[in-house]
Amino acid sequence: MSGHKGRRGGGHEEEHENHERWLISYADMITLLMVLFVVMFAISNVDQKKFAELSAGLSAGFGAPRFVAMDGAISPLSGAGPMIDPISVEIPPVGPPGGDSTGEVPAQEEAEKAASDLAAAQAELARLDDVEAQAQAALAAVGLQDRAGFRVTEEGLVVVLFADDVFFANGSATIQPTGERVIDTLGPVLLGAGSPVSAEGHANHLPVGAGSIYPSNWELSAARAAAVARRLVEVEGLPASTVDATGYGDARPLVPIADPASLTTNRRVDLLLRSNASPEVRALLPTLDATRS
Structure with a gap:
């Protein structure tokens, strides 16, 4: 009997090594x-x-x-x-709202803005016309229709009070009785208009006489404007916050000094009823007023 015992059924064979496992990873x-x-x-x-x-x-x-x-x-x-x-x-850049890439307002919007300004100017001119008609009617009712003139500027309606000897004495800023009647007649109309009022004094080119208390036409014209403004406030009841007075001397003549009428025409006090419209609308007023003349 051999010294080595044979392997029985309960024994295990040594596991065979798999040399092809790398194929799985590959x-x-x-x-x-x-x-x-x-x-x-x-x-x-x-x-x-x-x-x-x-x-x-x-x-x-x-x-x-x-x-x-x-x-x-x-x-x-x-x-x-x-x-x-x-x-x-190349894609055009997006411009600001309401305009193109340069910021310009499109032509259609410009046309709409122009039409809107024109309509507003026509309405404002109609309002000033109504004030002028009331003033003329009031002056005519007391026979003083020739004591004032009217014109429309970019600033509003100008009521021209000619400061001759009937309105102011020569070299004086004291209002004569006739001048007081003119102011008192215009006062209610100006008050009802509800717009600011500027009294603007003007003088002709002649120097102030030696007997005057005013050293020059600047002081004289300012004093006359202040006298008119004061009466509008104290007598006619216009709010002081809506009335002012300015003197321009002979710096703003209505007619050239070569005109013989300059001595009386340029010596005046203007009552400016100021328009409350926008500058674009007010700029159209003189043109609209001229086209209907």
Whole structure:
């Protein structure tokens, strides 16, 4: 009998070593590489039409030029050839609301603004005409229609009070009785108009006489304007906050000094009924007034 005992059924054979396990890892790596290349290929094939639309939308939103690749570009992963050069598409920048890229108001809006200003100027001129008609009627009722003139400027309605000897004595700022009647007749009309009133004194080019208490036409014209403004407030009841007085001397004549009428015409006190309209509307008033003359 042999000294070595035979292996019985309860024994185990030594496990056979597997030398091909690397094939599993290799197969996994190949699979991952294939997935990687599929993903990269999918990324490289961009829908060119949608990309161009997206680029145009971004350009319109941000106001900057964009470079859009045209259809037919070669994928950088295919190696088949170079890509087609991109074409620069210039998208106009977005301008501010209500205007183009330069900030200018469109022609249609300009036309609408001009039409609106014209309508407002016509309405304001009609209001000033109504005040003038009331003033003329009031003066005519007391026989003083020739003591005042009327004209429309960019500032509003001007009532011209000619400061001759009937209104003011020579070299004096004391209002004569006839002048008081003129002011008292105009007072209720000006009060009812509800607009600020400026009394503006003017003188002719002759120097103040030696007997006057005023050293020059500046002081004389200012004193006459103040006298008229004071009566409007203290006698006629116009709010003091809406009345002011200014003296211009002989700096703003109505007619040239060579005109013989300048001695009486330029010596005056203007009552300016100020317009409350916008500057654009007021600028149209003289033109509208002239076209109907």
